Amino acid sequence: MTIAPHTLPPPPIENDVLPQASPDEAFLARLALRRSTKVAHLTAPGPDNDTLDAILRLAARVPDHGKLGPWRFIILSGDGRRSYGAKVAALLSDRGQVKDAERLALEEARFLRAPVVVAVVFSPVESPKVPEWEQVLSAGAVCYNLLLAANGFGFGGCWLSEWVAYDRDALALLGLTPQEKLAGLLYLGTPTQAPLERPRPSASSRITQWQP
Numbered sequence: 001m002t003i004a005p006h007t008l009p010p011p012p013i014e015n016d017v018l019p020q021a022s023p024d025e026a027f028l029a030r031l032a033l034r035r036s037t038k039v040a041h042l043t044a045p046g047p048d049n050d051t052l053d054a055i056l057r058l059a060a061r062v063p064d065h066g067k068l069g070p071w072r073f074i075i076l077s078g079d080g081r082r083s084y085g086a087k088v089a090a091l092l093s094d095r096g097q098v099k100d101a102e103r104l105a106l107e108e109a110r111f112l113r114a115p116v117v118v119a120v121v122f123s124p125v126e127s128p129k130v131p132e133w134e135q136v137l138s139a140g141a142v143c144y145n146l147l148l149a150a151n152g153f154g155f156g157g158c159w160l161s162e163w164v165a166y167d168r169d170a171l172a173l174l175g176l177t178p179q180e181k182l183a184g185l186l187y188l189g190t191p192t193q194a195p196l197e198r199p200r201p202s203a204s205s206r207i208t209q210w211q212p
């Protein structure tokens, strides 16, 4: 089953009355069993333009102290994935960092591993009130919300950083300013197989009751 993005409620405007929180079994089951999809298990099709638009709109509905919106999206799809891959491969080659043709071919194909890759960019906003740390947390919430929204439309997703996220030259080629950071590369596509549960840090061993 596919879900057409226009069946979503229209974006609410300020002071619209929104639904109150209410018990929702399907929503909780989704959270209880949610998993990322490995990039190796993502294939075409990815979300079309309207669906991706809806996914990004939903992703951006996150808590955000000061309403600063300290994030933006750069979409890599179609040939853009190959072009950017060719640029990062050329970067490694020009630096003399990678000479092996096989590795360079892998770098060229890095962003072809999924039909759509969304770079979530952390764009800090100068604020006398909101520490940058809180803005970082909001950008992280955008990444996770993006995964959930993609899942809701039936797409699998994986949040990766890899070396590109920490290489200022690669980030400049992507279009980031020196002040910006990459919160994540969100690989989206159709899952080829059901995910298996992974080992998880237990929540219960990390819960304590504060004692005075």
Ligand SMILES: Cc1cc2nc3c(=O)[nH]c(=O)nc-3n(C[C@H](O)[C@H](O)[C@H](O)COP(=O)(O)O)c2cc1C
Pocket (backbone or CB within 6 Å): 034, 035, 036, 037, 158, 159, 160, 161, 162, 163, 183, 184, 198
């Ligand atoms: C900020 C961030 C960056 C990540 N970068 C990588 C990465 O570069 N390579 C990798 O194999 N996994 C990376 N991961 C982990 C994957 O997203 C991993 O598959 C995910 O934690 C699976 O968890 P889930 O199934 O509960 O969604 C990253 C996770 C986060 C939150």
